[in-house]
Amino acid sequence: MIFRIQTAAAIAALIATSAGNAMADGDAAKGANYVKGRCTVCHSIEKGGGNRIGPNLYGVYGRHSASAPGYSYSGAMKNSGIVWTADKLKVFLHNPRVAVPGTKMTYAGIPRDEDLANTIAYLATLK
Numbered sequence: 001m002i003f004r005i006q007t008a009a010a011i012a013a014l015i016a017t018s019a020g021n022a023m024a025d026g027d028a029a030k031g032a033n034y035v036k037g038r039c040t041v042c043h044s045i046e047k048g049g050g051n052r053i054g055p056n057l058y059g060v061y062g063r064h065s066a067s068a069p070g071y072s073y074s075g076a077m078k079n080s081g082i083v084w085t086a087d088k089l090k091v092f093l094h095n096p097r098v099a100v101p102g103t104k105m106t107y108a109g110i111p112r113d114e115d116l117a118n119t120i121a122y123l124a125t126l127k
Contacts, residue, residue, distance in 0.1 A: 026114075031122025034115055042107070045126060054105060060084050061124040065100075076102030089120050 042053040049056045055068035065082035066073040080100050082088050092099040093116055095109040110116045
């Protein structure tokens with residue numbers, strides 16, 4: 001019985017790890033095209049670039065939420081306590097208003113897992 005529980009726990013951990021790694025397995029080149037075609041309407045992506053309607057996304061991967069200098073964040077984002085990891089970006093970018101109720105981001109979200117993975121892979125390169 002203990003072996004079955006340990007095996008089930010190990011399988012669950014492996015699945016969770018695989019889900020997190022799925023975002024790291026995205027295609028950054030395809031993500032660059034997606035971001036440049038959709039996100040740069042509201043966000044800059046250049047190092048040292050200014051904020052637009054939304055904050056600059058350069059260096060967002062691994063950064064604390066509401067920490068881009070000079071951007072006026074919503075109270076909801078300021079209080080979210082999020083660190084932008086692959087898992088947190090996946091949830092937020094899929095449906096921002098559900099992930100952080102009260103966010104200023106009006107974008108409906110990225111519905112396709114492949115586009116999410118590619119976008120996150122690209123954002124991870126902006127360092």
